[in-house]
Amino acid sequence: MSGVQTKDVTQDEDEMRLDRWFKKHFPHVSHGMIEKLLRKGQIRVEGGRAKGNQRLSAGQSVRIPPMPEPGEQSDAPSINRDDAAFARSLVIYQDKHLIALNKPPGLAAQGGSKIKMHLDHLLQAFGKGDQKPRLVHRLDKDTSGVMVVAKTAQSAKSLARLFQTRDVKKTYWAVCLGVPNPRAGEIKGFMKKSMDGDRELMVGAHHGEEGAQHALTRYAVADNAGQRVSWVVLRPETGRTHQLRVHMQALGHSIYGDGKYPCDYPDPEGLSRKLHLHARKIEIPRDGQTPLVLEADLPRHMADSFDALGFNPDDNLMLVEEALT
Template sequence: MREVRNIAVDPGEDGVRLDRWFRRRWPHVSQIQIQKMARSGQIRVDGSRAKPEQRVSAGETIRVPPLPEAPQAGDPKPELDRRDVMFVKSLVIYEDDEVLVLNKPAGLAVQGGTKTLMHVDRLLSAWGEGLERPRLVHRLDRDTSGVLVLGKSPGAAAKLSGSFARRRAEKTYWALVMGNPKPSEGVMELHLVKKGIGDREMVVPADPKDPNGDPAETEFVTVSRAAHRVAWMALRPHTGRTHQLRAHMLAMGHPILGDPKYKTEESAQLSGGLKLQLHARRLTLPHPSRGTLVLEAPISKELKEGFKRFGFDEHEAEPEPFKRRRRS
């Protein structure tokens, strides 16, 4: 596509992230290309500069700049081998005609990049291409394990994305953090902003007046303690900022153990070789066409190692620890 186009957002796309809006229409355009076009102002929403992660609304007009041509049908395409298919199918914890749910392992990226060849988005070819290919509706950090939901049709994906955009999806993460947060439960409200470039980019606290900062809110409850050294936390993000939980816990003075980026010298020493102790344990959200989905991912081998080291038992936790907080 070599010309600029202005396209209205369809009602079925209301609430979808801008980058996903692009990827659904032009799957051959990479995430990095979308980010570059947004940063340079080539992508605009109703005439204004836009961020790839912002949500679009039905009726808004998106400026689409000239895009690279899609590969021809005869161009070579990396195929999944039998082991790849068996691997991604082994991650399934729920599937029906509209929804696919995976227990994403730590270390597996959700989407690809210049140096990332193995990722969830590529593995989705195991279900087919075109309309048969499941669609991502939210993301997890590469090093975070747990519940990852996908839509198996454009309509289902749009409705699931809308649930996340309207905060109708209740996410519960488990994390092991340094020390014992006081108070033991509450809500962390702290604006966040991205700083740095490439591998050095981090999300850090921002002044509420900073135009580049975004409001971020995390609810937290202490599930159990290992003396004064470590706390097992249930975390619920009310907003969906990049690295939100990791940045918020560091700002609280209780960084998540095993975090290679959001850490202190003390937390790195206490981690003692553990991988990131963060797991998307539970997700509750409306099904695209019927009832409510309650999804739970078995804990990862990385979190099991942390539980074993500090003496936690996963059966200690209530399925919904935040209900206890609201009753008190």
């Protein structure tokens, strides 16, 4: 084990996430171990407690507790052949800057105290240490669809900045309970994190309230099966935790399969009870070129529900997406 040490953030590491900074300097240490050290306050920035998603600034000092040396026992399991093959099967696009994956429902983006298999672990299929691709945004564990990972530190910095702004256009498909009225519009307001026992929930908040963040979602109904359920196309203009799920609940038409943010409409019969929320498309602007458009096919449970409900993705979808602009 190494002793306690302090490292300064270099200029080329400016705006890098703290957890990514750690993986750069200690590639043999798992994300789970880093999160554990952060929770215990053993990793500090400028003497203060920090979180993994904190953005560092050039010149800041980072306290590093005793860490295992390369080759010492670590809690990071190596990826096996089957998991590597599974990770590669998720690829829908790649170039020298990024890889786009179609994340299946049930796969978490990162590890945690009760999560052993996650996308960040599977990214070892594409490189180890500094060569491992980097997450630049997140999807909820039960949400499927397009996820973009960066191949280099510079690409991660550029993509993360784009995702933090409104420059990246994200389109989601959802099966919702009931039919929103009006059929197109926007949902906006403030939300904040709250605890329900040991569960973290997002709840409505007032402007100026501690922890309150503004959120805006545009929506349009693409089709409906009577008044029971509807296919809703969603475009988040901000990127808050659980934003789409909270906003559809606030509208009174929760996303089907969402036990965390329910509404009063009864569930339809004969459909999978998994969450019906899919990141269908991401459009990334490129200097001097047309935007890069990345699309992900529906997961099996949503494709089956679309078939059962008679929803046809080719019907009037262009008009629906125009209603979102």
